[in-house]
Amino acid sequence: MHLSPDLMPSMPSSESTEYQPEELIPEQKASISCLAFWPDGSRLIAVVGSGLQIWNVKEKTREGEAIRGGFFTNFTTVSVSTDGRKFATGGTYRDGGQVLLWDTNSRRIEHTFDKPAMSHCLCVVHSSSDTRLLAYAVEREYMSDSLEVRNVADGSCVCVLEPRKGNTRCTRFSPDDTRLAACGVCIQIWDLATTRPSLEIKHRAHSLEWTKDGSHVIANNLACGQLMMYDARTGAQVRSWRDRAPGITAPHLWPCICMSVSPDGHFLASVRGNMVYVWELENAREVARYSFPRDMFCVAYSPNGDFIASGPFICRAPKERDTLVRRSRRASTAHAHLSVRCRR
Known part of the structure; x- marks a missing residue:
């Protein structure tokens, strides 16, 4: 990806397409704090209230009963392995945190990682692309936080990292x-081969993502609606841009x-308040937006890139050819206006 170092403003609204979202989960009133697609895009799992629910995306139907972790368990995050055979959940259990690793077919718990009292697994659990590893962070009261990497096959601990206090909102x-x-x-990056921190970027962020080639990280500060892109090796800021949603405070629902x-x-799809924006990463231009009847707390692209899910809604995603058509139309219009002025 070619990235210009210029700071780019968001695209004018006249050049952005507003898509109509479709309700995948009809009459779903409970908040959805996290959701994830299966690798083939056929199913979607979501944290609904204090439980989990799986939906068939094509048929738009629920698959089985809601999954409950127990009377004292509240799920907060979910991540599906890239082979689709397992999924992991983070949450709270009694007075401590709990991470569970599930078998997809049986929906049974394979491994349980309980944390000490006064801890909360409120951050994102995230599976590696080769399905071997699972990472999650533990936020402790009056103690230093920790970031753990586990082996998915046997649940063994691969390494324990030490993030800065309060640096456990998102893990990728x-x-x-x-x-x-x-x-x-702030934003911290570790080299897993050495388990040493390789980079620290002193900017607050509530969520982050990697670019596809791993050369950059993208951070989102919900409090001010600012999105930032950084070089993942040097920490240099490549660009920064803002959405145009009305001012809101960062949500208390973590993650x-x-x-x-x-x-x-x-x-890149980003959510803020009741809006989801889609940006072209090469130039930070807004190409699409979605408006919802209430605030959304999560967003996810389907594996084939055809859909974007947010809360109980699923939306058709813009394609590169759509943006190319719009660019061609704008260029043709500009050329036509120039020709008229020249003839005059």
Whole structure:
């Protein structure tokens, strides 16, 4: 991806397409804090209230009963392995945190990772692209936070990292699984081969994503509606841009998976309030937006890039050819106006 170092404003609204979202989960009133597609895009799993629910995307039907973790368990995040055989959940259990690793077919718990009292697994659980590893962060009261990487096959601990206090809002493996990023009070990146921090970017962020080639990280600060792109090796800021949603405070519902990069790496979907925006990453131009009847807390691209899911809604995603058509039309219009002026 060619990235210009210029700071680019968002695209004028006249050049953005507003798509009509379709309700995938009819009459769903409970808040959805996190959702994830299966690798083939056929199913979608979501944290609904304190439980989990799986939907068939094509048929738009629920698959089985809601999954409950127990009377004292509240799920907060979910991540599906890239082979679709397992999914992981983070949440709270009694007075401590709990991460569970599930078998997809049986819906039974394979491994349980309980944390000490006064801890909360409120950050994102995230699976590596090769399905071997699972990362999650633990936020402790009056103690230092920790970021753990586990082996999915046997649940063994691969390494324990030490993020800065309050830096456990989002956790993401790099596309090649060699690095791990976390954000909160700042952005930190670790080299997993050495388990040492390789980069620290002193900007607050609530959610982050990697570009497809792993060369950059994208951070989202919900409080001010600012999106930032950084070089993942040097920490230099490549660009920064803002959405145009009215001012809102950062949500108290943590985590907030408020960004998703398209599978082809060309677009970024971001959510703020009751709006989802889609940006071209090469130039930070807004190409589409979706308006919802209430605030959304999560967004996810489908594996084939055809759809964007947010809360109980699913929307048709813009394609690169759509933006190329709009560019061609604008160029043709500009050329026509120039020809008229020349003839005059």
